[in-house]
Amino acid sequence: MGRILLNLVEFLSEQMSHYNLTSKEHYLNAYQDSMEHPEKFWEEIAEENFVWRKKWENIVDWDFTKPEIKWFEGAKLNITENCIDRHLETKGDKTAILFEPNNPEDEAEHITYTQLSERVNKFANVLKDHGIKKGDRVCIYVPMIPELAISVLACARIGAVHSVVFAGFSATALATRINDCDCKMVITADGSYRGAKTIDLKGIVDEALKSCPITTDVLVVKRINSEVEMTEGRDKWVQPLLDSASPICPIEIIDAEDPLFILYTSGSTGSPKGMVHTTAGYMVYSAYTFKNIFQYQENDVYWCTADIGWITGHSYIVYGPLANGATSVMFEGVPSYPDCGRFWEIVEKHKVNQFYTAPTAIRALAKESDEFVNKYDLSSLKTLGSVGEPINEEAWNWYNEKIGKENCPIVDTWWQTETGGILISALPGITKCIPTFATLPFPGVQPALMDEDGKEITENNTNGRLCIKFPWPSMARTIWGNHTRYKETYFTAFANNYFTGDGAFRDENGNYRITGRVDDVIIVSGHNLGTAPIEDAINEHPLVAESAIVGFPHDIKGNALYGYITLKAGNYEADELKAEINALIAEKVGPIAKLNKIQFTNGLPKTRSGKIMRRILRKIACNESDQLGDISTLLNPECVEEVIEGAL
Ligand code: WT7
Numbered sequence: 001m002g003r004i005l006l007n008l009v010e011f012l013s014e015q016m017s018h019y020n021l022t023s024k025e026h027y028l029n030a031y032q033d034s035m036e037h038p039e040k041f042w043e044e045i046a047e048e049n050f051v052w053r054k055k056w057e058n059i060v061d062w063d064f065t066k067p068e069i070k071w072f073e074g075a076k077l078n079i080t081e082n083c084i085d086r087h088l089e090t091k092g093d094k095t096a097i098l099f100e101p102n103n104p105e106d107e108a109e110h111i112t113y114t115q116l117s118e119r120v121n122k123f124a125n126v127l128k129d130h131g132i133k134k135g136d137r138v139c140i141y142v143p144m145i146p147e148l149a150i151s152v153l154a155c156a157r158i159g160a161v162h163s164v165v166f167a168g169f170s171a172t173a174l175a176t177r178i179n180d181c182d183c184k185m186v187i188t189a190d191g192s193y194r195g196a197k198t199i200d201l202k203g204i205v206d207e208a209l210k211s212c213p214i215t216t217d218v219l220v221v222k223r224i225n226s227e228v229e230m231t232e233g234r235d236k237w238v239q240p241l242l243d244s245a246s247p248i249c250p251i252e253i254i255d256a257e258d259p260l261f262i263l264y265t266s267g268s269t270g271s272p273k274g275m276v277h278t279t280a281g282y283m284v285y286s287a288y289t290f291k292n293i294f295q296y297q298e299n300d301v302y303w304c305t306a307d308i309g310w311i312t313g314h315s316y317i318v319y320g321p322l323a324n325g326a327t328s329v330m331f332e333g334v335p336s337y338p339d340c341g342r343f344w345e346i347v348e349k350h351k352v353n354q355f356y357t358a359p360t361a362i363r364a365l366a367k368e369s370d371e372f373v374n375k376y377d378l379s380s381l382k383t384l385g386s387v388g389e390p391i392n393e394e395a396w397n398w399y400n401e402k403i404g405k406e407n408c409p410i411v412d413t414w415w416q417t418e419t420g421g422i423l424i425s426a427l428p429g430i431t432k433c434i435p436t437f438a439t440l441p442f443p444g445v446q447p448a449l450m451d452e453d454g455k456e457i458t459e460n461n462t463n464g465r466l467c468i469k470f471p472w473p474s475m476a477r478t479i480w481g482n483h484t485r486y487k488e489t490y491f492t493a494f495a496n497n498y499f500t501g502d503g504a505f506r507d508e509n510g511n512y513r514i515t516g517r518v519d520d521v522i523i524v525s526g527h528n529l530g531t532a533p534i535e536d537a538i539n540e541h542p543l544v545a546e547s548a549i550v551g552f553p554h555d556i557k558g559n560a561l562y563g564y565i566t567l568k569a570g571n572y573e574a575d576e577l578k579a580e581i582n583a584l585i586a587e588k589v590g591p592i593a594k595l596n597k598i599q600f601t602n603g604l605p606k607t608r609s610g611k612i613m614r615r616i617l618r619k620i621a622c623n624e625s626d627q628l629g630d631i632s633t634l635l636n637p638e639c640v641e642e643v644i645e646g647a648l
Contacts, residue, residue: 018443019049021292024430027443034443041444042071042473046284050323051086052077053253056280062471064498067491070257071281071473078251079260079283080157083322084120085251087113095327098301099146100346102193102333108350111146113325116153119146119242123154124249126241130217132185134159134252137262139183139215141174141205143167143192144332147221147238148308149318151187156260159252163262163274166309167192167199170590171207173272177264178212181274181480185217187238191224195337202228209234256280262480263311265417266521266530267489274480277420281473282315283323285421289442290320293411293425294383300353301380303329305343305361311417312387315474316356320421335361341372344403348376355403356385356413358526359395363556366398373402383428384410388526389558390514396435414438414514416500417528418490420474423447424512437513446470449506450494465518466504467497520614522551524559527592531614534561534595537588538581543567548604548612549595552621560596562621564643567600574600597621597648603639605631616640620647 018030018041034041039059046056057074087094092114099109111119132138138160142148148164155162165177167189178186186209192199202220206229209215219238220228230237254260260279264272296302302321306312308330321328329350335343343365347355365372384404391399391412400410409428415421423445424438431440441447449457449464457464475498479486493499503515517523520531531549538547547565554560565581582594605613619628625644631637 019045021427027427027430030443045288046072050082060471064491064496067487069471069475069477072256075256075280076253077280078254079279080153081251082283084113084117087325088117091325096322097146097149098327098329098350100329100331118247119150120153120157121247121249122242122245123150124157125245127154128158132160137161137163137181137183139178139186140164141167141186141188142221143189144307144330145223152318157249157251159254161259161261164309166307167201170587171204172588173590175208175211176271178215181262182214186215187219189221189223190228191226195334198224254279263417266528270532275417275476276478276480278477282420285472285474286315286320287323289421290316291324292427293413293422294354295428296324296326301327301350302354303352304356305331315421335365340365340368341375344373344376344378347378351380353380354383355381358388359386359391360525360558362395362399366395381408384408385413387413389523393435409433412438418476434511437511439511444472449504454494460506460508463505466500466502467494469497522559525557529593533589534585534593537585541581541584543570543572548614548617550614550618550621562597563595564599564601564604564617566603599646599648601643603636605640606635608635620644
């Protein structure tokens with residue numbers, strides 16, 4: 001009887017708490033409360049589920065015209081106290097990070113909360129010993145090994161601002177990011193494993209640092225035991241330093257709006273944008289969304305296959321899961337090594353309950369024989385997730401039938417580096433999942449569709465440009481060193497709104513389907529690529545006069561890149577030149593940005609003001625040259641025919 005009563009009380013209090021959404025009605029109630037009383041709504045979530053060293057004076061202060069956004073101002077906290085320390089008493093022996101190495105023959109590593117605490121504290125002390133203080137920027141260029149998560153948390157513990165750079169970026173891309181935010185230190189590894197290959201990370205760092213005068217210290221994790229050059233006075237192996245460091249490092253007390261990290265994302269023009277995320281709002285929102293969008297239960301094993309070099313890994317491998325005391329799998333390898341069954345082997349081996357990946361991976365694996373899937377027991381799976389780009393129906397169906405056995409809801413989560421956390425998604429088992437739709441906004445999120453004149457479209461069953469009308473706690477606060485660009489990129493196109501850069505369709509029930517970018521950003525294999533930096537790289541080739549990049553549909557990558565390139569006069573061999581151009585792109589931007597198709601042109605269609613008409617080039621690349629619309633206002637309409645004739 002007592003037990004039943006206890007369960008009932010637990011049940012009722014769960015129903016009351018908006019932190020743990022358990023039914024459709026509960027979601028609708030929470031959503032309505034979050035619209036009518038946003039401050040009360042977020043205060044309750046923050047108050048009841050996190051550890052604060054001092055409470056806030058204000059829940060939210062915002063002005064999208066400046067723009068200025070502040071959440072929980074006046075509060076003091078440390079995010080690592082929330083992600084680690086507070087779990088030690090009750091969950092010290094629970095696995096926090098479950099590391100699955102590249103080579104399936106090597107043993108997985110279960111890092112408990114107690115061990116994580118010790119390793120993060122030691123690492124934090126090593127940072128301090130090297131003069132890193134609150135507010136200093138530290139670049140982390142480390143592959144998917146435990147030290148990546150540990151160094152991220154070590155920075156957060158002492159209030160240093162981490163800037164993780166995906167360890168697949170080139171030396172030039174790395175140098176740009178180190179210099180943009182003046183990183184004093186770089187943390188890296190001798191090299192990394194990627195399937196059957198190894199990558200010489202330290203060599204890339206050495207190359208990058210030739211143009212980074214600010215960086216005085218490099219800490220190197222030993223991973224592949226390769227021979228690397230160590231620069232005297234600058235480079236140190238980190239393990240001996242960790243061995244002698246104290247396992248106790250008191251937290252630095254951080255203000256709610258102090259920066260937690262910078263993460264770079266491509267823009268449609270110019271250099272990458274260093275999105276700045278601050279501490280309290282980011283913590284509250286990443287934790288709250290994690291709990292509900294994956295419906296994480298105490299003993300679940302959760303796996304997100306992203307790299308911590310992207311926002312998905314920051315929010316949904318590290319901070320969101322750990323703030324909830326979850327077990328988060330971290331996988332070093334690739335889905336195709338040693339064969340295309342690797343993901344499913346890992347699901348079986350660790351009895352993964354929630355699996356979160358990208359459509360590009362799903363499409364690649366769906367092309368392989370079902371044998372790779374059927375060999376494994378996937379019955380532990382409860383929820384599947386998708387992120388990074390629109391998921392096409394075919395891939396959705398395969399994921400649903402072959403992986404979920406039609407028994408696991410698929411959450412198609414829409415968000416961005418800038419948003420810090422998921423804004424639109426179904427809640428598994430609670431709200432309806434609809435193929436190709438991200439579906440409904442999370443509590444606190446107010447989407448709006450705008451027409452081309454900047455007016456809000458209030459009807460349903462329409463397409464529009466996707467904006468968000470009200471701030472949410474984890475939105476990026478600025479672009480590092482360039483607040484004007486932040487304002488221009490996100491708050492200028494539609495007055496008093498955050499503009500996402502995406503187009504969307506809303507159905508009669510208010511479900512959103514993301515239709516893709518409406519700017520010059522192209523998503524290739526889930527990676528966000530701006531056209532401008534790629535064109536800049538191409539234009540550096542001495543034979544190139546000008547170039548334009550567009551995306552076109554690709555079976556596996558979602559989009560692939562098509563380059564139109566006009567050459568200067570001269571002698572060249574076409575295939576050789578194409579290879580040179582792609583090598584240049586790989587060096588300046590990274591191998592992900594290589595062009596799938598290159599068409600040499602005599603000229604590119606332009607507006608009268610001289611702007612290249614990418615809209616027309618996009619149609620041609622997509623085999624839709626019969627739908628070009630009116631081209632009579634072009635400066636040089638005659639070149640269009642020629643481009644169509646030469647199309648690949
Ligand atoms: C862009 C943001 C946020 C994590 C990874 C990407 C596209 C993201 C979805 C989705 C359709 C999606 C959008 C967005 N996108 N998720 N579920 N359905 N499109 O972060 O690199 O900042 O890219 O990715 O176009 O604007 P990102």
